Amino acid sequence: MRPDTHDTAARNSGAQASAALEVAVLVSVGRHPVTGRARRADQDARGVELALALSEARVTLLHAGSLDEESESAMRGYLGMGLPALTLVEQPPGADVVPALADTLSDAQPQLVIAGERAEQGEGSGMLPYLLAERLGWPLVSGLAAVEKVENGVATLLQALPRGQRRRLQVRLPAIVSVDAAAAAARQSAFGPARRGEIEVQPAAVEWDEAQAEWSVAPARKRPKRLKIVKAASARDRFKAAAAKAEGAGGQVLTDVTPEQGAEAILKLLKEEGVLR
């Protein structure tokens, strides 16, 4: 993965990879923020939209979980975007879905795996794409805005950064990418294709999530927010302050350093921030 500094010639060459691109989208059962009803998860649906927008891609949908009324309505929500089938990797509640998904993916060998940044219910830790990438040994790009092209096994991606900035990246496939609200909004889910779409249940080995049993789960409380004190003098500053995402003031950019130096710097930062002790 390296930032792509030179640009337009490559973009204009335009042609997609000749062979069909195998894309797997990981979809979860979402939860409506107001009523808590099961639905297609917003970020995952954006992931499906991203996949459908790729020309010559063969898209498969993958959901790890169990089949019940709620999950079916959510899965049909994804099917309604115009896909003929969805693969359900059967996993009971309380199972760790990472091994099952990793097995399925390494069997299916898709070139690109798309996932939402974070599930709308359950743990919602946002760790799943990272754990999968670690287990499969594939590169991961987070916060994707668009896939620009795929050529010769290399994808050119546009990653979203705060304040509408974009970074162009190239990544060798297979890779996992995750999308958040920066990606294009999902298309409407239509009743007809949703009803026709098939849910192919695929049994899989179950590994229980041992750690979860030790946790205690409580309803989330609203977290206190740090007050944003705006000391702006001009309209432009006020706009910047209003539009800003949380951003560290300090930080440093390291260039031309050895991996060891880089790792040292990261370790030092993590200790400073109290993440590692």
Place this chain on the structure above:
Amino acid sequence: MLDTLLPILIFSALALAVIGAVRRVRLWRQGRPAKVALLRGLAAMPRRYLVDLHHVVARDKVMSNTHVATAGGFVAAAVLMILVHGLGFANPVLGGLLLAASALMFVGSLFVARRRRNPPARLSKGPWMRLPKSLMAFSLSVFLITLPTVGILPDGTGSVILALALSAVLVWGLGEMFFGMTWGGPMKHAFAGALHLAFHRRPERFGEGNRSTGLKALNLEDTKAPLGVETPSDFTWNQLLGFDACVQCGRCEAVCPAFAAGQPLNPKKLIQDMVVGMAGGSDAAYAGSPYPGKPVGEHAGSPHGPIVAREGKALVDAETLWSCTTCRACVEECPMMIEHVDAIVDMRRFLTLEHGNTPNKGAEVLDNLIATDNPGGFDPGSRMHWAADLNLPLMRDLGQVDVLLWLGDGVFDMRNQRTLRALVKVLRAAGVDFAVLGNEERDSGDVARRLGDEATFQSLAKRNIATLSQYRFQRIVTCDPHSFHVLGNEYGELGGHYAVSHHSTYIAELYEAGRLHFAPWKGGSVTYHDPCYLGRYNGEYEAPRNVLKALGIDVAEMQRSGFRSRCCGGGGGAPITDIPGKQRIPDMRMNDVKETGAELVAVGCPQCTAMLEGVVDATAEVRDIAELVADALVERPASSGSTRAPQPAAEEVTP
């Protein structure tokens, strides 16, 4: 010579007409099957034609008389001509009647010709411009060849050349009247129109005071049944027949609010496009007003090809279908009883349920309806927040009341909350035993259905019906005509049968019963805007006017009021799909208000209130009838003794 020539001409024209009829019937039969009582329909047809159809035609007296003379003269002349000249019953009595019939028809065709001299924009030109000449050719030539039969002229008058010339004119007339009737000329409207009346999709709409306005449900249980209409052949055969009956008079075009606003819809063109699709081909031959902003000749279709393409052009563009406000003005005006709104919603159903392509905010609204049971995406638990201080009795607590007050989604709208508070005040002043569903109420499904999402409509409707079935009440009262229409006319097919009243109807009854007393009106002049879903959909034109009269208001009627009321632009999901035009529909309506000089426009619908209040620089204030009534309320005369508790709910609560 004519004696041998005439039977040949007449019977070959008839034979060609029969062949044409068979071809035409086969075009209609491309449509899906429909349950139609064929014989009963045919038996009812003359009455439907003479009473129901002519009731609409007679709104234009000159045209009505013209049509009676021309069509009546033609039918009589055609039958008599077959007898006299075709079969040779050449007696003076029949001949005399034939002379009279053709003379009557000739007089009628003169009036047709006069109307065609400077035709209004709504009339189609093209082949329709030759129709008066064809009518004259037929009536005049029949008249002349009949003169010898009755002995006014001796046999063999004139030369062979004259006879041949006369025959040529007759051939023209026969060609238009018989051949053209079934092969697609202007006279097609007579053949298709008669059968359309017989096999109409809504036979229940015929007869004095009857109406049939509820959309028909899709069968969602059957997974093979198509979801709406994709191709012309997906319409039922009697819908296709109905399209073919169109006489292109353009009355629909003249009343369509979307057409007037410059949005890309013209109901007449839409029906003609369906005919083009049914027969296959392009719309280039269409000779009327186009869809605003869309030149004729760029669209084409076929019976089994898509009506709306996913990309590019097909028969009709999607925005044409989404421009409709479902106000039914076109259906109300159509002398051929064509059901435009049914067809539009059928096609919208396919776009939403199969393409997943509801424009602009459509998808968001439908998602909200699915997730939160209201179009705005509000917390369904916050439905009663507006009435936190009103202590409204809940159905869940009472179980049985006289009146179930259906609040509608206006509960989330601060403007409509004022109307609702006023209505509650009125009901309490009259001592009505009422209750509300509170958080158990859901959107009625009106918007979802009109946006084509039949699945969400049926889901909402079934859950509402299940909720309502737990409670006992005499009737439902609502201040939302859309809920009124859906609850009263569309839930029946899904198993929910209720007596539903609009609040104006109920207030009028309360006043009649002496349960409400009003202070005399002190404001300025007032006009009244008929909501489409109250008036044209449910025939309630009187009650709101009676209430205003009871308030002491003398309504200054707008030119377009009653069944001709112009839509506010808020129906059919039109504000959600928001197809651009040259001007806004509510602006045009507020101009209508301005013309009356009224300072206040009374309305009876939350949609109308929102649309009309959204007009900038309006000359009139917009108030709901409930608000006007609530403002005018006075204590009942002391003698009648007010013993009724204002809030019966408090005592009747059961654990």
